[in-house]
Amino acid sequence: MAFVVIAFTVGSCTTVKEYQKSRLNDSEMVLSPRKIEKTEISFHTYREGASGANGGKGGGGCGCN
Amino acid sequence: MKKICLTVVGLYVFMFAGFGQKTPADTTYKSRKLTFEEANLVSSYYKQDGNNSAVTGGIGTEKLTDIANVIDVKLYKWDKKDRKQSIDIEVGIDHYTSASSDRVDLKNNSSASSADTRIYPSINWTRENEKKGTTIGAGIALSSEYDYQSIGVNVNFSKKTNNRSGEFTAKAQAYLDKVSLILPVELRPPGSPVRDDEYQNYPKTSRNSYSGSFSYTQIINQRLQIGFLLDVIYQQGYLSLPFHRVYFADNSVHQENLPDTRMKIPLGLRANYFIGDKIILRSYYRYYKDDWGLSAHTFNLETPIKITPFLSISPFYRYYNQTAAKYFAPYRVHTATKEFYTSNYDVSKFSSNFYGAGFRIAPPKGVFGMKRWNMLELRYGHYTRTTGMSSDIVSLNLKFK
Secondary structure (H helix, E strand, O other): OHHHHHHHHHHOOOOOOHHHOOOOOOHHHOOOOOHHHHHHHHHHHHHOOOOOOOOOOOOOOOOOO | OHHHHHHHHHHHHHHHHHHOOOOOOOOOOOOOOOEEEEEEEEEEEEEEEOOEOOOOOOOEOOOEEEEEEEEEEEEEEEOOOOOEEEEEEEEEEEEEEEOOHHHOOOOOOOOHHHEEEEEEEEEEEEEEEOOOOEEEEEEEEEEEEOOEEEEEEEEEEEEEOOOOOEEEEEEEEEEEEEEEOOOOHHHOOOOOOOOOOOHHHOOEEEEEEEEEEEEEEEEOOOOEEEEEEEEEEEEEEOOOOOOOEEEEOOOOEEEOEOOOEEEEEEEEEEEEEEEOOOEEEEEEEEEEEEOOOOEEEEEEEEOOEEEEOOEEEEEEEEEEEEOOOOOEOOOOOEOOOOOOEEOOHHHOOEEEEEEEEEEEEOOOOOEOOEOOEEEEEEEEEEEEEOOOOEEEEEEEEEEEO
């Protein structure tokens, strides 16, 4: 089901020209986690069993999981 | 603490020194010299409390405070082939106090492990070829704390689609870590160091983490962009923490014992949508599974609301749910029949809620009229876990351009 939704979403994309990207280029539209979330992601990594797939580390570099 | 303050002041001086290299923003001019792009300072204060510490076998205080400061400075230049070369230098310093770590030797406020400082510098280089739509990069990271040292390396490659609306990224990372084997005091063999500050004398063992990260981002239309993320993470070596106690049903005390390999596969999806001219929906979902029997779902939604084009408020909510690792059991439940055991509630079955709000200003004339001070963001979050643990975090991000 998820793959159908993904395929439909990607399939429906349109070419956006540079001058049409004012909203997409807004600093709060970035797809990666924002700088201020850095330490929050660290504490979630310490306190929860799951990690990764968020642009950060999935393990290593500290005495956490 | 004094050392940390001096280091932070030093980093500020270094950061401001970089401003001297700033050149006026000019779309036609491309600097061949190394030029300051931006600097960010992220500071946070974290406080938690609970009653399931792994140091004392799943019972006892989890009280902990952490002050973190991370400064990163980004520099760039254009090479002769018109490729943008960027260098990102980052230094982080955390200082924490932990009531549970203080129980390694069972005497409150007496051990060196009751407080610690972690220092983690890193440097990353990238080279972007705008014509080809490709970026390559590499980096190295170090981390050092009282009983844990780490060296990390990474390489990455990105390629944009022909119409520049999609981008594929692959990244390989390796962390080669050393863990000092500081056992709970009552489990130390005769002849071991007695005082925790004699950590140089503790034997060390290795823990290595290798990961491959793959992502694909796609612009759907003028308001919507999405990203898929997949990590494959393999850990090998000593994956327990040596000072975590486990009390068996017969009340005997043991050291936590976990397998020496772990395979983790998290799969993430991000979608950001701009509604009208004032509201952004930032959403994130992650499914996680590993071979310790732990699976988890994470859902995050943040909605920046633009009060003016330069001032926004961002309420957010994050829900997290995980199953227990098959090696987990609470205090005095494990028996000697099991090969692996832990009473660490971080791998128990629970769900958590994290919510709060951020406040962000980025005026065109600079924050408080200071042109180079580009942005100020303040954020608060409250975290609760169904195991009874709760925490609060306040973060501050200052950006200079």
